[in-house]
Amino acid sequence: MINRKKKIAAKIARFILLAIFLIAAILPLFWIFVTSIKDGTEIYTFPLKYWPDKPSLNSYRELFSFSDFGTYFRNSLVISLSAAFGAMVISILSGFALSRFTNKRAKGAIELGMYFTQTIPTFIIMVPIFTIFSSLGWINSRIALGFVYVATVVAFCTIMGKSFFDRIPASLEEAAKIDGCNLFQALVKVILPVTLPGMAAIFCFAFINIWNELFIAVTVLSSSSKMTVPVALNSFISKTGISWGVMSAGIIVALLPTMIVFGIGQKYIVAGLTDGGVKG
Amino acid sequence: MRNKWYLLMMVPAFLFILAFLYIPLVRGVVMAFQNYNMFDLTNLHFIGLDNFKAIITDPYTDFWQIMWNTLIWLVFSLIFQFLLGFTLALLLKKPFMGRGIYSGLVFYAWALSGFAIGLIWSWLFNGQFGLFNDFLVRLGLIDTPIGFLSTPGLAMVSVIITNIWYGVPFFGIMLLAALQSVPNELYEASVLDGCGAVKQLFYVTIPYIKPTIISTILLRTMWIVNYPDIIYAMTNGGPVNSTNILATQMINEVFKQYDYGQGSAFGVIIMLILFIYSVIYLKLTRSSEADI
Amino acid sequence: MKKATALLVALLAAALLFAGGSGESAASDSGKIQLTFFETMTSPGRTQVLQDLIAEYESLNPNIEIELISPPYEQADNRLSMMLNSNQELDVIEVRDYTQKQFVNNGKLLDLTPYLENWEESDDFLPVAHEIARNVDDTPYILTSCLYVKALLVRTDILEQYGIEIPTTMDEMYEASKELSQKAPNQFGYALRGKSNTFKISDVLMFGNVGNIDTENCYQTTDGKYWLDNENGKKAMEQYVDLFKNGCPPDSINWGFNEQINGFISGTTPFLVQDPDVIGSLEGQLDPDCYTVVPLPVGTSGYRYLDYGYNGFAISTTSKHPDEAWDFIAWLNGAEKNAEFCKAYGPLPVFQSIYDNDDYFSSDKYQAWADELVAEDTIFVKFPIDSEKYPAWAQIQEQGMQAMLMGNVSVEDTINTFKEYWGY
Numbered sequence: 001m002i003n004r005k006k007k008i009a010a011k012i013a014r015f016i017l018l019a020i021f022l023i024a025a026i027l028p029l030f031w032i033f034v035t036s037i038k039d040g041t042e043i044y045t046f047p048l049k050y051w052p053d054k055p056s057l058n059s060y061r062e063l064f065s066f067s068d069f070g071t072y073f074r075n076s077l078v079i080s081l082s083a084a085f086g087a088m089v090i091s092i093l094s095g096f097a098l099s100r101f102t103n104k105r106a107k108g109a110i111e112l113g114m115y116f117t118q119t120i121p122t123f124i125i126m127v128p129i130f131t132i133f134s135s136l137g138w139i140n141s142r143i144a145l146g147f148v149y150v151a152t153v154v155a156f157c158t159i160m161g162k163s164f165f166d167r168i169p170a171s172l173e174e175a176a177k178i179d180g181c182n183l184f185q186a187l188v189k190v191i192l193p194v195t196l197p198g199m200a201a202i203f204c205f206a207f208i209n210i211w212n213e214l215f216i217a218v219t220v221l222s223s224s225s226k227m228t229v230p231v232a233l234n235s236f237i238s239k240t241g242i243s244w245g246v247m248s249a250g251i252i253v254a255l256l257p258t259m260i261v262f263g264i265g266q267k268y269i270v271a272g273l274t275d276g277g278v279k280g
Numbered sequence: 281m282r283n284k285w286y287l288l289m290m291v292p293a294f295l296f297i298l299a300f301l302y303i304p305l306v307r308g309v310v311m312a313f314q315n316y317n318m319f320d321l322t323n324l325h326f327i328g329l330d331n332f333k334a335i336i337t338d339p340y341t342d343f344w345q346i347m348w349n350t351l352i353w354l355v356f357s358l359i360f361q362f363l364l365g366f367t368l369a370l371l372l373k374k375p376f377m378g379r380g381i382y383s384g385l386v387f388y389a390w391a392l393s394g395f396a397i398g399l400i401w402s403w404l405f406n407g408q409f410g411l412f413n414d415f416l417v418r419l420g421l422i423d424t425p426i427g428f429l430s431t432p433g434l435a436m437v438s439v440i441i442t443n444i445w446y447g448v449p450f451f452g453i454m455l456l457a458a459l460q461s462v463p464n465e466l467y468e469a470s471v472l473d474g475c476g477a478v479k480q481l482f483y484v485t486i487p488y489i490k491p492t493i494i495s496t497i498l499l500r501t502m503w504i505v506n507y508p509d510i511i512y513a514m515t516n517g518g519p520v521n522s523t524n525i526l527a528t529q530m531i532n533e534v535f536k537q538y539d540y541g542q543g544s545a546f547g548v549i550i551m552l553i554l555f556i557y558s559v560i561y562l563k564l565t566r567s568s569e570a571d572i
Numbered sequence: 573m574k575k576a577t578a579l580l581v582a583l584l585a586a587a588l589l590f591a592g593g594s595g596e597s598a599a600s601d602s603g604k605i606q607l608t609f610f611e612t613m614t615s616p617g618r619t620q621v622l623q624d625l626i627a628e629y630e631s632l633n634p635n636i637e638i639e640l641i642s643p644p645y646e647q648a649d650n651r652l653s654m655m656l657n658s659n660q661e662l663d664v665i666e667v668r669d670y671t672q673k674q675f676v677n678n679g680k681l682l683d684l685t686p687y688l689e690n691w692e693e694s695d696d697f698l699p700v701a702h703e704i705a706r707n708v709d710d711t712p713y714i715l716t717s718c719l720y721v722k723a724l725l726v727r728t729d730i731l732e733q734y735g736i737e738i739p740t741t742m743d744e745m746y747e748a749s750k751e752l753s754q755k756a757p758n759q760f761g762y763a764l765r766g767k768s769n770t771f772k773i774s775d776v777l778m779f780g781n782v783g784n785i786d787t788e789n790c791y792q793t794t795d796g797k798y799w800l801d802n803e804n805g806k807k808a809m810e811q812y813v814d815l816f817k818n819g820c821p822p823d824s825i826n827w828g829f830n831e832q833i834n835g836f837i838s839g840t841t842p843f844l845v846q847d848p849d850v851i852g853s854l855e856g857q858l859d860p861d862c863y864t865v866v867p868l869p870v871g872t873s874g875y876r877y878l879d880y881g882y883n884g885f886a887i888s889t890t891s892k893h894p895d896e897a898w899d900f901i902a903w904l905n906g907a908e909k910n911a912e913f914c915k916a917y918g919p920l921p922v923f924q925s926i927y928d929n930d931d932y933f934s935s936d937k938y939q940a941w942a943d944e945l946v947a948e949d950t951i952f953v954k955f956p957i958d959s960e961k962y963p964a965w966a967q968i969q970e971q972g973m974q975a976m977l978m979g980n981v982s983v984e985d986t987i988n989t990f991k992e993y994w995g996y
Contacts, residue, residue, distance in 0.1 A: 018371055018382070021364075024445065025386045028400050031411050035403065040857045044838045046425070046758070048414040094293035097286035110290070112558075117301050118502040119554035121527060123534050124547030127311065127654060128304035134658040151300030154293050156499070167461075183285050212393030218647045219654070223639065224619070230393060235644035238615030239849070242830045244403065251396050258391035263384050270383075270457050318653045319963050320677040340968040340993070407823030408834055424757045427823030430766065432978070435826070518767050519825050520974040535650055537964040538674065 029255075036060070036248035043244055059245035063253065071225060072232040076211060077257060079142055079228060083149040084206035088199055091154050095161020096187055100170060111162075117155040126219050133220060140222040148216055153206040160205065164198035165191070200268035208258050229254045311544040318538035331545035341521060341529065350505060350525040352436060357443040357504050362497065364444065365451025370481075372452070373459045383456075390449035398513025401442040405429050405514070429515050432522035439511050439523050446510065447500060454496045458489035494565045501561075502554055526550050604637045605896055607663040610655070611640060612648035612671075613883055617852070621916040629903055636896060638664075656680040661890050663897040667714045668883040672707055673957050675886070681713040682887040687898045688712055693906055693923065700952070701922040704882050708958065713886055717905050718919035720847035720881030722776050722868055723940045727842035729862045730759075739843075742780055742869045746811060749819030749843060763832040763841035764816055766825035766977075771969045773845050774812065776878065779953065780871020781808040790879065790953035791994055798996035800987045804872075809976070809983045816977045825974055836863075847881060849918030851937050865937045867944035876944065877953050920945075961994060968993060 035043055037055040063069050101107045129148060130139070138144035168191060176186040192199070214230040221227055233250045236243055315327045336343045372383055389397070404411045405428035413425035428438045462485060470484045486493070508527035511517065517524030517532065524532075526546055533543035611622060619642045626638045643651045649671055655662060657678060667675060675681050684705070688694060694702075701716035724745070726738050731748075734755050739745035749761020765773045779785050782804045784793045793799050800809060816824070821840060824831070833850065835841035837858045844850070845868065854863070868876045885901040887894050903909060907923040911930055914921040920933065920941055927933055927942065934942035944950050956962055969990070976986040 014371055017367070021368055021371070021386050022382065025389060025449075027411075028404055028445070029388070031404060032400050041837075044409055044834050044857070046409055046414065046838065047417060048409065048411065090292045090296065093289040097289035101283060101286045103283055113297075115498065115502075115558065116555065117297055118499060119506065119551045119558070120301060120305055121506050121530060121547045121550055123530050124308035124312075124544050124551075125301065125304035126534075127316075127540055128307035129300070130654045131307070131658045132304060134655075134660055139655075139660060147296065148300045151296040154296050155301075158293055159495070183282075208391050212396070214393070214395055215647075218643050218651060222641045222643075222655075224642055230395065231644060233396070234646065235614055235616060235642070238618070238645045239613055239829065242399075247399060248403075251400065254396065255388075255392065259388060262388060262391040266384055266387065266453075267380065269453060270460070318650075318657065318678075319674050319960055321657055322678060340971060340989070406831075407821065407826070408831065408838060408840060425823065427821075427826060430823045430826035515826065516767065518970070518974060520978060520980060521971055532967055535646070536967055538650070538653060539964070 032248045032251055035244055036252050038245065040245060059249035060253070062243075062246050063249045068224065069229075069232055069250070069253070072227050072229050073253070075142065075226055076228040076230075079146050079149070080207050080211040080257075083146040083210050084153075084203050086146070087150045087153045087157050087206040087210075088203045090150065091157035091161045091202055092192070092195075092199060093187075094154070094158045095163075096165045096191065098158060098162045099165035100173075111159070114155040114158055117152075122215050126215060129216070130219050139220065140226065142221070142226055145217060145220040148220065149210045149213065152213075152216070153209050157202045157206055160202050161198065164195050168194055197268040200265050204261055204265035204269055207261050211258050308544050309548055311540055312548045314541050316539075316541035316544070318540060327541075331541045332549070335542055335545055335549070341524070345521055346524050346526055346529055349436070349521075349523060350527075353440060353443070353511075353523075353525050354501065354504050356440045357447060358497070358500060360440075360444040361447030361500065362451050365448045366455050368448060368452040369455035369459055372456050383452075387449040387453055389446055390453065392446075394446065394507050394509030395513050397442060397446050398510040401438070401445070401510075402429060402514040405438050405442075430519055432519055435515050435519060435523050439514050442510055442514065443504065447504070450500065451496060454492060455489065458492035459485065462488045498558060498561060501557065505550060505554060526553075604635055605893055607636060607638045607893060607897055607900060608661065609638050609640050609664040609900075610648075610652050610662055610666060611642040612645075612652055612666045612668065614642045614645045614648055618917045621913060625904060625909060625913065629900060632903075633899075636900070638900065656888060656890070659890050661892065662888040663891040663893060664901055665886050665888050666717075666883055667886045669707075669881055669955070669957050670963070672714060673962070676708045676711075676713055680889055682889050682891065682894055684712045684715065684887065684898070687902070691902060693902075696907055696923045696925050698922050698924055700880060704880060705884065707954075714884035715886070715901050715905050716882055716884040716922050717910065718883050718914060718917075719922060720849065720919050721878050721941060721945070722773065722845050722847060723944060724866050724868050725836065725844040725846060725850065725863055726866060727836065727839055727863050730839050730842040738864070738866055739869050740866075742777065742811075742871045745843060745869045746815050746819060749815060752842065753819050758840060760821045760824075760835075760841050761819040761843055762815060763835045763844040764820040764824040764827060765829075765832055765845075766827045766974060767970055768828040769966050769970075770973055771966060772879075772881065774969075774973060776868070777845065778805075778808040778812060778871075779877035780869075780873055780875055781811065783871065783873025783875065785877050785951070785953050787951060787953045789956045790877065791956055792996070798987075798991040798994060801991050801996065805987065806983060808871075809987060813977060813979075813983065825977055833857075847918075848920055848938065848941055852918040860937070865940040867940050867947060867950075870949050875949050875951050876947075877951050878944065879953055879955055956994075959994075965993070 034051065036059050037057065038049075038052040039054065039056055039058065042049060042052050098107065098110060101110075133139050133141075133144055172190050172194070173183070173186040176190040177183075181189060212230060213228075214234055217228045217231050218234075221231070233247065233254060236247045236250060312331055313326055313328065314324055315330070316324065368386065372379065376382075392400075407413065407425050407427040407430055410425065410428065412428065413422075416422045417425065427434070429435050466484050466488065467480065470480050475483060505525075506527055508525070508531050511523050511525060511528045512531055515523045517528045526549060530543050530546035530550070533539045533546060609622075609626070611619060619640070622642075623640060626640060630636060630638060642648070649668075652665060652671070653674065656665070656675060657680075665675075667681070688705075697716075700719070702712075704716045705712040705714050724739075728738070730752075731738065734752060736748050736751060737744070739748050745762070752759055752761040775790070779790060779799075782793070782799055782802070784795070785799060786792045786794050786796070791799055793802070799805060821835065824835070824841070827835070832841075832844060832846070833853055836844040837854065851865075854860075868878065870876045885905055887897045887901070891897050904913075905922075907921075907925050910921045910923055911926045911932075914926075915932060921927075932938065972981070972986050972989055975981040976983060981989075
């Protein structure tokens with residue numbers, strides 16, 4: 001009897017906690033959405049209106065009319081999808097190799113080198129990247145930008161990749177080898193299928209990080225026609241301030257692709273990480 | 281023999297990291313020892329440690345306050361990100377109706393950029409039209425809106441709350457995945473041994489997922505120290521330096537003062553601190569663990 | 573598992589599809605001359621105006637093609653610095669008070685003297701515009717384009733409601749602000765700028781109360797001493813602190829442009845000191861009948877001291893087509909287009925004929941600026957933009973003022989810190 005009561009109490013506590021987490025997570029985005037469908041004048045009234053008298057799509061119209069947001073959106077999609085895909089392929093290779101590497105000391109050093117990339121502040125490499133690219137004639141090239149993006153995420157992706165492969169017994173490849181596969185074939189035919197969720201996880205991580213990047217994009221790209229979504233969002237901040245309505249609409253629109261990738265990929269992220277997970 | 285092949289497979293990753301991170305980094309570090317100030321580049325030369333001296337003895341922007349702010353920002357952000365993320369992961373471990381949709385909604389912050397999050401939360405904390413002020417006024421707790429971002433103590437609390445909100449999903453996802461990999465037999469065995477839920481957590485769960493805990497905390501530490509986006513968008517270090525951390529001061533040197541030399545020197549300091557931290561951290565936590 | 577594969581394949585296909593559809597645009601092969609134009613004071617609306625003007629120019633000059641680069645405002649000046657310093661080819665660049673000295677120092681701007689000598693509109697160009705062009709090294713490196721001068725915006729509806737007169741002196745404005753703050757819990761007076769280049773506003777407020785400001789360097793008095801280092805200076809700072817404590821929202825210590833505008837729109841702070849381009853920002857958010865613009869109140873010295881914020885166009889030394897570049901900026905910044913540009917985006921134009929022939933800039937909201945530009949009690953001063961101390965000043969002043977306003981540091985200590993910084 002007591003046990004049952006305890007169980008019910010635990011269930012209720014769990015439910016309440018889950019509800020609190022949900023509200024805390026959703027409230028900010030909900031509020032940005034409400035701001036984005038308010039009229040210019042309604043945004044700046046206090047006490048606030050929790051729902052506009054007349055919801056309007058003006059901010060969204062403005063967003064797409066005077067800023068060529070559609071182009072930025074397409075640019076971001078192209079760059080993020082291709083760079084994330086590239087990063088995924090590269091880190092599958094390196095993650096697998098790092099996992100199977102037998103020289104313990106070299107392995108430790110490589111891994112430390114990977115972790116160390118995460119300590120590099122963007123701003124210390126910004127000017128050097130500009131000067132190097134400038135001498136190579138790579139300024140304003142989306143491909144060059146994609147390269148930098150691959151580099152910025154590949155270390156973490158390798159660490160993730162390594163963890164998946166750690167969980168997959170090397171005996172799988174051995175079996176494949178007996179069947180006459182070489183190492184590469186073994187990776188493609190035997191190992192990869194098992195690690196697809198892990199690959200999805202890596203892809204999502206890379207995509208989200210690249211999609212959101214602002215400062216390197218501003219450094220490398222010049223033409224408005226090549227700009228990405230975060231740059232466009234940032235350009236709503238001018239000498240004469242921020243337009244909160246348009247900015248909110250921009251945040252909502254910019255969030256859509258990452259939400260979609262994240263929404264679809266989320267299942268695989270957890271599944272993939274369960275197989276491996278980031279671990280040493 | 282095999283290792284050779286493995287090294288070959290790592291070459292693309294090495295190349296990218298070397299070409300686009302480490303080579304630029306070397307040039308960036310060199311700048312930290314030069315009078316690299318955009319105001320006048322006609323006489324560019326090495327000045328030894330002058331940039332570092334200038335930063336540490338700056339009479340207008342107290343370096344030690346910035347260090348202290350960085351520490352507060354890191355410690356409180358990290359602790360709460362981890363604890364709340366872990367709690368969330370534990371809550372999500374057992375399946376329930378709609379868990380997929382629920383976790384999608386509760387984890388989406390992971391997909392936002394730090395800059396966007398800074399903007400969203402500065403809007404929530406706004407001293408004139410902020411949602412939080414509105415709640416407090418309606419609840420009758422205050423008469424006039426309070427300046428969350430304009431009062432030194434509160435500003436730090438506000439940016440940290442924002443950062444916690446940002447980081448919980450990361451820990452939530454990573455730890456949830458780790459939790460799901462704990463073999464059920466371990467729990468069954470512990471129940472037979474008479475372990476309660478709390479004991480189970482400390483004697484079974486945590487030890488099993490310890491490697492994940494260690495590396496996620498290490499990575500998150502690096503990111504929290506290194507990413508200025510949230511503070512930059514919310515207070516830009518103010519008021520009166522109360523939220524100025526190393527990373528934001530670095531942006532100010534670069535963007536506002538055009539002093540790339542001192543900006544890079546801040547970058548070098550950040551990396552040095554993180555490097556020393558990582559080495560000590562790994563020594564302390566991994567003594568029992570075999571690899572890295 | 574299958575789903576995951578399908579998803580990845582689909583994503584890759586999408587990426588390739590998009591990439592194929594948007595290959596790097598090939599360089600112009602039509603034999604046209606390409607000019608690159610770098611805008612720094614970017615805002616979506618302003619960029620649009622510039623693009624329209626460029627399109628018009630291109631249709632008049634079919635052999636010219638102009639590419640506009642407009643990075644976000646917050647990063648633009650730095651991006652331009654990087655481009656110039658690594659000798660990227662640029663033709664026309666936008667230069668402003670913050671960057672003029674820097675670009676000249678690094679030898680990045682072309683001396684426009686030969687072009688200006690033969691410029692037809694030279695006589696029509698305001699004397700002050702000529703002067704600004706020569707701000708650095710007494711050499712015309714830029715073609716001044718827009719002027720930004722402070723004036724006082726007032727919410728007349730709110731003042732009427734409380735029966736308060738529109739102030740004409742600083743003392744009156746300070747008093748009115750304090751009085752307003754007594755009226756209702758969320759009612760304050762002055763929209764104080766607490767962050768981001770605060771000195772551009774706070775100092776302009778105080779100059780008039782100090783008096784005897786050196787016109788060539790507003791940070792010293794005519795006797796060559798630091799401007800705040802005297803009885804009047806101390807009093808001016810004390811009054812400013814008093815204004816903040818008793819006439820401004822406490823939150824305003826963290827106010828940038830945006831919050832200032834919001835405070836004005838909501839009526840929380842019916843007094844706002846700003847540049848003319850603010851009129852555009854208010855459009856659509858505030859009924860024009862609710863507010864008016866008046867000349868900046870005069871200080872106890874009997875004068876108002878104003879500075880010209882400005883931006884202009886320059887030709888980069890890396891330009892391969894300086895003549896074409898000049899032709900373009902002479903057109904873009906001729907009286908006709910200058911009026912168009914300023915009307916669309918807000919600041920004051922730089923040609924006498926515009927003020928003479930077009931009453932837009934001397935009527936309605938702009939009346940105040942037209943008046944104060946020629947008023948006898950107006951004195952124009954310059955910030956020491958030549959000084960190597962200038963780039964870091966904004967942050968140091970902001971921190972110093974914030975600490976003083978919060979009461980952490982005394983007025984005397986703040987003045988001394990500033991004085992020391994400027995080396996007096």
